[in-house]
Amino acid sequence: MDLLIQQVVNGFTLGSIYCLVALGLTLIYGIMEVPNFAHGHLYMVGGYVTFFMMTLYGINYWVSGLIAGIVLAVLGILLERIVFNPMRNSPSTNKFIAAVGAMMFIEAVARVLWGSDFRSIPAIYDNVVMIGGVRLTEQRLIIIAGAVILMVALYLFLKHTLIGSTIEAMAQNRDGASLVGIDVNRVAMLTFAVASLLASAAASLSGPIFLVYPSMGALIIMKVFVIIVIGGMGSIPGAVLGSFILGMTESLGATYISSNYKDVIAFAILVLILSIKPSGLFAKGGH
């Protein structure tokens, strides 16, 4: 029984990290209608910026995370301006290739600048707490709490602020949004900024318990892509639910079936969901 609870908590931690990255990916998909494959690499850069802020400049963990968030938001905007904006009227294949190109470019730059070494962000909240027979480090609690806070903040931002609702408006109907006077360019930049900030937050939160290295982005983008397919491309509730489904499947599947087949189980669920609901759990209409 303890093992079950332990693994549910582990699945929840994993799901929280996936969720922050998946939310950004799905937001960008909503307005661009192409998956931003470089999104995992923004997560990676977020991890590196946090790492270097802490180790090179000795800045406090939370401030480092904040700096990383700002740097990544700007980087996200630059990515939109340089890579995706010039392509806004191109066929989606072109955007697709541009996204893959951006992904490879960012990883290569990271390797040149920072090398291939594994780094680890110094862990400050490393104490173990016991909650009802489950052993957790404080950092894991911070991950879960941080993810929940950011999800709520994102929800409030999108639903209850004017600027946030422009993102939703544009995701629902691009032409309609332009007709009522929403600046498409500004919304695109804003979306990239918010999405990159979320990815960076995921990296800063998970950094102290994981490792930071150039290929970490490529690993997470695979999973997150599966998540937004499960949840329905462009859907925010879908991304949240999909993340926790994948997190739980990974941890419970590895425990009660076999750790050898963990990825098989995750993909079997993908196939199952897509065969019942081919456009994902919460598909947006009209695509």
Place this chain on the structure above:
Amino acid sequence: MKRRKSIWLILTLIILLVVSGCSKPSDNTPSSTSEPSAEIKTINIGYTGPLSGGAALFGKEVTEGLDMAVDEINEKGLMVNGQKYKINLVKLDDQYMPDKAATNARRLKSEFNAPVVFVPHSGGAFALQQFNETDGFLIMAYTSEPKIAKAGNKLTVQMTSPYNLYQEIYSKLVMDKFGKKLALIPTTSQYGKDWTSAMVPAWEKLGGTIVANTPVDYNKEADFNTYVSKALAAKPDVLFVGGPSQPTALVIKQARQLGFKGGFVVMDQAKVEQMAAIIPMTDLEGAIGVTPVFQYPSDGALPFVERFKAKYNGKIPAWEASKNYDHMMLLARGIEKAGNVTDAVKIFEGMKAVTPITDASVTTPIPGIAAGGGSMTPGVGIMIENGKYGKPFIIPNPADTTGYNLEMMKKSEAKS
């Protein structure tokens, strides 16, 4: 509009500054600086290994050792039949893939006329063994895979003692200290599987039981908590772990956080000292693995570590660097002895003739070259006890026919 553009320019600059500020100041790519002159001729020596991709870091550690040896050799110059030579190490990238290693080796032989090719992985070495005798080049394999020497190839040198030396003595030592129940959390690579299949019978032979088996891809997972929780649910006394050092350290750390109090058997791919760099020594308590180079009981080990640190900004060398360094030195002496710079067979004979090398010029003594090119060097293990490195213990290599291993054991016993 103009103002907008300048804002973008400034933003781009800021980002570039932040990002470049993040890069580490060290840049230690060694370059061959010496100009080719009329009197000094060049011997090309080949290297095929990962220079990019997931194993790039491993490849870098290997080439750092090779580069250091080449620089030291070239400083003095190599005298072959009265002619002065320098070594030029030609490095090709195979991304850890056997097929690319084979293509690279062919190129190194035909295009660069390299009589010797260094390859730091078993898959590549196997691939090269298919055609190196006919193509006429010597393989210098950095791998502890026992099958490399067993293949009976006539032009192979294996640089490390085989991994099957370790399982039995490791098992015995941790079992005595912690108990008989072992849970396996090995990496899913071929190497991990091979190690595991040697580990299980060794453990069971000593009367132990395997209580859980949760293999996990150390290169692809970020969080090991799930696997570690599952393994710990079987209440093991000892965990078998191993893959690249840094993820292995994470596995050990998470096991401790989940309340594990027992010992660890660490596969030789993970290096204790590299793990100690990212997790506290107290977490590594009761871990048994290969000795760090700087703890190795030989005259050459510490001087090598010091020279390496001076060359590479204080970086501590692991076995990847030191074994490749040693064998480049052995090769250089072999070439001098053979009086030949192109014939792989003669060079190999020369290398055999200059062994044993037991002085401080190499990190670990090279007693000789065993049948099939196997290493005769003993294995040396270490256990972390009371938050410190314990005394290194010598594991005799049965391939040694010179009696050197036994002598070394006697010496180490006499010391304690």
